Amino acid sequence: MDRAPGLSLRLKLTLSYAGFLMLAGALLLAAVWVFLLRYVPDRMMIIPGSTDIAFPNDVFPIRSRLLHVFAPRAAVVMAFLLVFGLVGGWLLAGRMLAPLTRITAATRMASKGSLSHRIRLPGRRDELRELADAFDIMLERLEAHVAEQQRFAANASHELRTPLAITQTLLDVARKDSNRDTGELLERLHAVNTRAIDLTEALLLLSRADQRSFAHEHVDLSLIAEEAAETLLPLAEKHDVVLETSGDVAPTTGSAALLRQLMTNLVHNAIVHNLPDHGAAWVSTSADPDGVVLTVENTGEKLTPQLVSTLVEPFQRGSERVRTHHAGVGLGLAIVNSVVQAHEGTLTLAPRPAGGLRITVQLPNGTR
Secondary structure: OOOOOOOOHHHHHHHHHHHHHHHHHHHHHHHHHHHHHHHOOOOOEEOOOOOOEEOOOOOOOHHHHHHHHHHHHHHHHHHHHHHHHHHHHHHHHHHHHHHHHHHHHHHHHHHOOOOOOOOOOOOOOOHHHHHHHHHHHHHHHHHHHHHHHHHHHHHHHHHHHHHHHHHHHHHHHHHHOOOOOHHHHHHHHHHHHHHHHHHHHHHHHHHHHHHOOOOOEEEEHHHHHHHHHHHOHHHHHHOOEEEEEEEOOOEEEEOHHHHHHHHHHHHHHHHHOOOOOOEEEEEEEEEEOOEEEEEEEEOOOOOOHHHHOOOOOOOOOHHHHOOOOOOOOOOHHHHHHHHHHHOOOEEEEEEOOOOOEEEEEEEOOOOO
């Protein structure tokens, strides 16, 4: 933003210090003058050889003589205060604004893209050091966010490039082989295109959750859990997974659409990533004065804490990113994490001792 040049803050503070000091000096001199006028008569007469002082009319103009002596010295004092105020104010302002200079330098470095720089202002806590610490925290979060976005963009580009490359290959083969069965080609193109559409919709949903651009409304997680379980029951039966729901009324506030997507992703994840035969998944809700809790558990292979800690990252899948027919696009838990953060909640993932995963979502109470 272009601005017209003006006085520096240091010069403004210097002039303020000098002006205040001169004002205080002028008031002090005025008080001294008023005090002198109160006890000094306008005129007086001195009788030779006598210590007594009389006060006849028109003898000796003492007040005019006092003003003649006091005024030059008062001017010298004011001139000294002006010089002292300017020099002292300039030095004091420079010392006080030194931390602000470091903050400004760090801000300019950040504006040029250098987010790794930190101010780390030494000294005891005051307003400027609180500002510097807040700026360091902002830079740290911004650097982490930018790194996450760059990693996400790279992964998204890689994931989107795969279906596009497959489509290009299928079209090249069909163009070179005119006798190829078009039915099989169309079926494969449809599957690849469907996967690309699912990935794009997941990216848009993730972006919407990150931006928190939604209206808040009262939502009951228990009803959403029952709805998601009923919708995904055919998928559970196909995978030979017993799906159970239980729990109490769990009122909260937020986006019903996003919370419904959160529930669908969790239940879908519990069904797909399960045992090959005779698996089970449990969905439960509860409420307490601190908030509402949603718990989704499923049987499955044993997972390490290191692997579980990476599952909320975009495009991360269990079992070394193995792709299956229902493997999804690798954004299920990433969307869940973004939705939870957008609703100011907490998401906890933990491996079950017997195998499988336990996911706990805690959201604010809807009665707040």
